[in-house]
Amino acid sequence: MLEIHFIIKKHIEIKRFDKFRVLILVTLKLDIMKSNLIKFCAIVFFSMLLVNCDREESENQILQSFNVEETELNAKVDNTTEVISDIFLQTYEYEESAVKSKMHPFLPECAIVTIEITDTSKELIIDFGTEGCEVRNGYILKGKVNMSYTRNSETMTKVIDYTLEDFFVNDIQFSGSRSVTRQKANDNGNPQYSMSMDLLITFADGTEASRTGVKTREWIEGSFNGNWGDNVFLINGEWTTNFKNGNVHSTTIKTPLRREASCRFLVSGVVELVRTNYSGSLNYGDGLCDNLAMFTSSDGEEREIRL
Numbered sequence: 001m002l003e004i005h006f007i008i009k010k011h012i013e014i015k016r017f018d019k020f021r022v023l024i025l026v027t028l029k030l031d032i033m034k035s036n037l038i039k040f041c042a043i044v045f046f047s048m049l050l051v052n053c054d055r056e057e058s059e060n061q062i063l064q065s066f067n068v069e070e071t072e073l074n075a076k077v078d079n080t081t082e083v084i085s086d087i088f089l090q091t092y093e094y095e096e097s098a099v100k101s102k103m104h105p106f107l108p109e110c111a112i113v114t115i116e117i118t119d120t121s122k123e124l125i126i127d128f129g130t131e132g133c134e135v136r137n138g139y140i141l142k143g144k145v146n147m148s149y150t151r152n153s154e155t156m157t158k159v160i161d162y163t164l165e166d167f168f169v170n171d172i173q174f175s176g177s178r179s180v181t182r183q184k185a186n187d188n189g190n191p192q193y194s195m196s197m198d199l200l201i202t203f204a205d206g207t208e209a210s211r212t213g214v215k216t217r218e219w220i221e222g223s224f225n226g227n228w229g230d231n232v233f234l235i236n237g238e239w240t241t242n243f244k245n246g247n248v249h250s251t252t253i254k255t256p257l258r259r260e261a262s263c264r265f266l267v268s269g270v271v272e273l274v275r276t277n278y279s280g281s282l283n284y285g286d287g288l289c290d291n292l293a294m295f296t297s298s299d300g301e302e303r304e305i306r307l
Contacts, residue, residue: 071273071295072305074241074249075282077201077211079266079307080169082235082259083139085217088162088180089193090228091126092147097224106228108135123148130166136228137264143167158182164199171204191219197239213239213251222261231261235269250274254281263289265307 090106091113104113107126110133114125128141135141143166149158163177176199186192195215202208215237222231235257241249250273257269266284273280273295280297282305293305 068295068303068305070243070247070249070275071280071282071303073203073207073209073243074251074273075293075305075307076172077209077241078251078257078271080139080172081174081197081199081211082266083135083137083141083169083264084145084164084167084174085193085195086259086261087126087135087141087145088147088160088178089217091124091145092149092160092182093224095122095124096153106136108133110134111141117151120151121148122151128167132168136261139264140170141168156184173202175200175202186218188218188220191223193217193219195237208244209241211239211241213237215239217259218256229262233259235259247275257284258287260289265289265291266293 087107091104094100094104094106095115103109104111107113110129112127112129114127116123124147126145126147128143128145130142132140132142143164145162145164145167147160147162149160152158158181160180160182161177162180164174167174176197178198179196181194183192183194193216195217197211197213197215199211200208201211215235218234218236220232220234222228236253238250238252241251243249252272252274253269254272255268255270257266257271260267267289268287269284271282271284273282278297280295283294283296285293291307293307295303295305297303
């Protein structure tokens with residue numbers, strides 16, 4: 001009986017030991033599973049974090065690239081509208097000058113000028129044709145510029161209206177009109193042109209934008225000497241450019257833009273650009289004739305812009 005009791009007792013103890021060992025093994029397995037679960041969750045979390053960071057960085061790069069692209073288009077419009085102003089002012093000043101030659105000194109032979117004069121008014125049509133007509137500084141113009149104004153040589157101010165008809169500067173199309181007030185002399189004693197503009201712009205890739213605003217052009221060097229190549233203008237003003245996708249660029253000239261007739265690009269001056277969630281300044285340089293400008297965002301990042 002004692003032997004049987006001892007065997008039974010030993011068997012019970014072994015069973016207890018086995019249960020304890022099983023409990024330990026189960027606990028260890030649970031700990032391992034918990035540890036692996038934590039590691040898995042950590043891996044998933046950091047993977048998602050990296051994906052989100054990469055996605056945000058990619059979206060920021062796309063947005064930044066898109067903003068720079070629109071800034072370049074905006075700057076191209078700034079520069080090419082000055083080409084239109086050059087043509088307009090050259091033609092008007094020559095037509096109103098006392099001395100004229102058989103050939104227009106500022107327009108190429110491929111441009112045809114038609115004039116209609118009454119006792120009180122004068123209308124001009126400058127036709128650059130449909131094939132393209134190269135003007136000074138290498139720009140190719142197409143289409144027509146229609147000008148009209150009241151004849152009065154004694155007045156100190158004169159309003160000149162002009163419209164653009166199927167008009168292109170290189171591959172950029174401009175439609176719309178301008179009203180220009182010409183002063184014989186401003187407070188500095190220089191001729192000045194104050195312009196209100198309402199233009200529709202279409203780029204070669206089909207991108208469309210409209211521009212409205214005001215601009216003044218002060219003729220600070222070379223006025224009325226018969227040589228257009230040494231003329232220099234200072235430009236001030238503000239305008240708004242609305243892109244068809246809904247983006248709006250507000251432009252204000254902070255440092256006057258310098259336009260030299262001997263250069264096809266603006267050579268200096270600073271404009272402030274403001275757009276929703278994106279703003280900065282565009283610097284056209286320190287007087288060097290080149291096709292570059294520097295855009296500085298509100299965050300201090302700099303990007304070179306080609307005109």
